[in-house]
Every structure is written in C-alpha cells, then in structure tokens.
Amino acid sequence: MASKSIDNAFTAKSLRGAATDPTYAGVLSFMRRKYSKDLTDVDAVVLGIPFDAAVSNRPGARFGPQAIRRASAIFDNDPQYPFARDLFEQMAVVDYGDVLLDYGNHQHTPGLIEQEAAKIIASGAYLLGLGGDHFVTWPLLKAHAAKHGPLALVHFDAHQDTWDDDGQRIDHGSFVCRAVREGVIDPKKSIQIGIRTEAPEDFGIRIIPGYEVEDMGAQAIADAILAHVGTAPTYLTFDIDCLDPAYAPGTGTPVAGGPSSAKILSVLRKLGALDIRGSDVVEVAPAYDHADITAIAGATVAMYMLGLRAEKLATRA
Numbered sequence: 001m002a003s004k005s006i007d008n009a010f011t012a013k014s015l016r017g018a019a020t021d022p023t024y025a026g027v028l029s030f031m032r033r034k035y036s037k038d039l040t041d042v043d044a045v046v047l048g049i050p051f052d053a054a055v056s057n058r059p060g061a062r063f064g065p066q067a068i069r070r071a072s073a074i075f076d077n078d079p080q081y082p083f084a085r086d087l088f089e090q091m092a093v094v095d096y097g098d099v100l101l102d103y104g105n106h107q108h109t110p111g112l113i114e115q116e117a118a119k120i121i122a123s124g125a126y127l128l129g130l131g132g133d134h135f136v137t138w139p140l141l142k143a144h145a146a147k148h149g150p151l152a153l154v155h156f157d158a159h160q161d162t163w164d165d166d167g168q169r170i171d172h173g174s175f176v177c178r179a180v181r182e183g184v185i186d187p188k189k190s191i192q193i194g195i196r197t198e199a200p201e202d203f204g205i206r207i208i209p210g211y212e213v214e215d216m217g218a219q220a221i222a223d224a225i226l227a228h229v230g231t232a233p234t235y236l237t238f239d240i241d242c243l244d245p246a247y248a249p250g251t252g253t254p255v256a257g258g259p260s261s262a263k264i265l266s267v268l269r270k271l272g273a274l275d276i277r278g279s280d281v282v283e284v285a286p287a288y289d290h291a292d293i294t295a296i297a298g299a300t301v302a303m304y305m306l307g308l309r310a311e312k313l314a315t316r317a
Contacts, residue, residue, distance in 0.1 A: 008032045015042065015092035023073050029095035030130070031072045031087075031303065036094040039123035043091045044309055046128050046302075047120065048098035049113055052285070053106050054135035054172040058252040060285035065098055065130040067250075067286035068302060071295035075303060082269055083307040091310045096120065106170050110139040117143035121278070126309050128302060131282030133252065134161060137237045138175040144235055144278045145184040151277065152189035152232035153179070154225060156264065157239040158210070158255035160192060160199040172283075177201065189232040191225055193267070194242040196255045213259050222270035229274060236271075236279040238301050240294055248297050250289025261297045268304045272311055279305045 005011065008019035009029035019032035029035050030046040039045065048065030055061065079085050087093075099116045101109055117140050120127045129140050134157075145151055155161075155176070165174035165181070179185045180203045187203045196210035206228050213221060241251045244258035284298040 009035050009095065015094060016088050016090065018086050018088060021073070023076065026073075028069045028073055030069050031075055031306075033088075033093045033095040035097055037096060038094075039120065039125055041092055042094050042123065042125045043313060044093045044126040044128060044306060045120045046093065046095045046130065047116065048130045049132035049136040050098050051101055051109055051113075051131070051136055052133045052252070053103070053109070054170045055133050055252045056171070056173055058285060058288065060287040061131055061133045061252055061283050063286050064132055064282070064284035064298070067284055067289070067292070067295035068130050068281065068298045069095070071292050071299040072303065074296065075299075080303060080307060083311065085310065087303070087306055087310045091306070091313050093306065109170065114139035114143045118146065121147050127278045128305055129278075129280035129282075130302065131280060131284070134172040134237075134239050134282045135170060135175055136282060137280055138178060140278065140280055141175075141179050141184050141235055148233045148277050150183055150186045152229045152234045153185040153191075153205075154229060154234055154236045154271070154274065155190065155192040156194055156237070156242040157192060158194055158196045158241045158258060159239070159253065160195055160197070160202060160205075160207070162199045162201050162203060162205075164201075176205070177203070185235070186232065189229055191228045193221065193225070194258055194264070196257050210257050210259070213263075214257075218263055218266035219270060221267045225267075225271060226273055231275060234274045234276050236274070236276050236305065238279070238281045239283045240281065240298050240301070241283055243297060248294040250285050250287070250294030251283045252285050253283075261300070265300060265304060268301065268308070272308050276305075276308060281305070
C-alpha cells in the first residue's frame with residue numbers, strides 16, 4: 001500500500017504522474033489532479049464554472065462541474081485510452097476549483113469568469129473549462145481572444161447559438177452571435193458540428209448538420225474540420241447536447257437525432273493537428289442524468305481535450 005495514493009487532490013507531492021486513488025474513494029477533483037491556485041510551471045488548468053442562469057429550457061448545469069469531476073474518477077490508473085500514455089507523465093495539470101459567482105448579480109458573471117480565465121491564460125497554461133451552461137463560453141472566448149486574437153471556433157452542439165444579442169443578454173443561445181459581432185471569432189474559419197435546430201442567422205459559419213454527421217464517418221468529419229480551420233488559432237467548445245439524448249440525457253435542451261458518443265469521440269481523437277488554444281465542455285445537467293451516462297460522456301470529452309494537449313506538448317519536447 002505504500003505506493004498507493006489517497007485524496008491525491010490534496011496530498012499529491014507532484015503535479016505530474018497518475019494518481020492511484022480507488023475509483024470509489026478519495027477527494028474528487030478532475031482526474032485526481034491536485035487542487036491548486038499556484039500556476040507555477042503548470043501546463044494545463046481545469047476550471048469549473050457553475051453557472052446556469054442563462055438557460056432557455058431546463059436548469060441544472062450549475063452542477064455540471066461537480067458531476068464531471070465525479071465521473072472522471074472512473075478513469076483507471078493505466079495509460080489513458082486511446083492515447084496510450086499517462087497524460088500527466090510530462091504534462092503538469094491542476095484543478096483550479098470553481099469560479100466564485102454571485103447568484104443574485106448575474107450582470108457581474110461574465111466579468112468574473114473572464115477575470116479568472118485571463119489570470120490562468122496569462123500564466124501560459126492551457127485552460128479547460130467545465131460548465132455550466134453555454135453562456136460561459138462567451139467570457140472564456142473573450143479572455144482567449146485578448147491574448148491570441150480572433151479565434152476559429154470549433155463548436156460541437158445541437159444548436160447554432162446565433163440568436164440575436166444586444167450585447168447585454170445573459171443567454172446561452174446567443175454567444176456565437178456576440179462573438180462574431182465583436183470580432184472575437186473568425187466566422188470564415190469557424191465550424192459547427194451536429195446542428196439539429198434552425199436559427200435565423202449563421203454568420204457564414206460552416207455547418208455540418210446532424211443528418212450529415214449521421215451519413216459521414218468519423219474520419220470524414222474530422223477531415224472537414226481540419227480542412228476548414230487549417231492552421232488558425234482555435235477554441236474548441238463542446239456542448240454535451242451535441243450527442244443524441246440516448247448518450248447524453250442529462251442536459252437542459254436535448255435534441256433527438258444526434259450522434260453517438262463513440263462516433264464523436266473518434267472525431268475528437270483525429271483533431272490533433274488543430275492549433276487548439278483553449279477548450280470547454282458545457283451543459284451537463286446531472287439532475288436529468290441516469291447512472292452518470294452524461295457525466296461520463298462529458299468527463300471523457302474533457303479527458304480527450306487534455307489528451308490532445310498532452311500529445312501536442314510531447315511533440316514539442
């Protein structure tokens with residue numbers, strides 16, 4: 001037992017290397033990473049954003065970060081599939097905890113999220129956000145664009161999120177509209193995958209609708225993304241309702257006719273050539289989940305995002 005860990009989120013002596021906590025015990029951080037606000041020599045940061053006051057349908061995504069962290073404990077201590085490596089052998093990752101938000105003053109929410117994100121990005125660390133509803137992507141995008149300039153948006157979702165926005169709304173369905181209008185993303189380099197609803201405006205963003213995703217293989221979808229985005233600095237956002245409700249029932253606005261988790265995970269695995277500067281997973285709402293199906297899918301998507309980052313760092317070493 002001397003080689004085993006427990007409560008690695010607090011007791012870890014190094015930011016690198018796998019934890020060995022039992023999957024059923026120990027303090028829950030994302031993939032057992034150490035909780036820390038110290039960004040010294042940190043390669044990647046996981047940040048929870050427990051906010052869901054922008055939803056247009058069912059609330060509950062404020063509990064998403066907790067659910068994703070809990071589900072991430074199921075990842076065993078072997079090299080992570082399908083990356084065939086300990087993601088943390090060379091990549092130092094911390095769980096930064098959650099953004100502190102005032103539930104009674106939502107007008108302050110975007111600034112608080114952006115402020116925390118900017119602090120992390122300024123350190124040079126890669127930021128992985130855990131939502132929360134999809135509005136939280138707006139301040140995350142602003143923080144990333146402040147450093148990197150306009151970004152290509154690779155957006156997995158059932159919804160375009162391009163509904164009209166006056167620049168003041170707290171709305172999970174209009175952040176893409178605002179990001180285009182304010183020059184935070186480059187619509188000509190941006191792409192949306194899995195869309196299964198209609199919005200009045202697409203801003204020239206490339207769309208691969210749900211019925212095309214159904215007909216295409218994972219390699220063809222990935223090739224379309226890579227060809228469209230090219231070498232542009234990229235932000236990757238994943239709304240869990242991109243998946244069919246059979247694979248992600250625990251979300252606020254589920255839409256039938258979506259792809260399987262296996263198919264979309266295969267797509268993500270093939271996106272290593274993208275220049276991804278930051279990413280998030282949003283809209284996990286555990287109150288509507290069953291047996292952690294959605295939380296496990298969300299945690300796995302987040303793990304893939306870190307896996308792509310680990311591979312990128314390994315090629316630079």
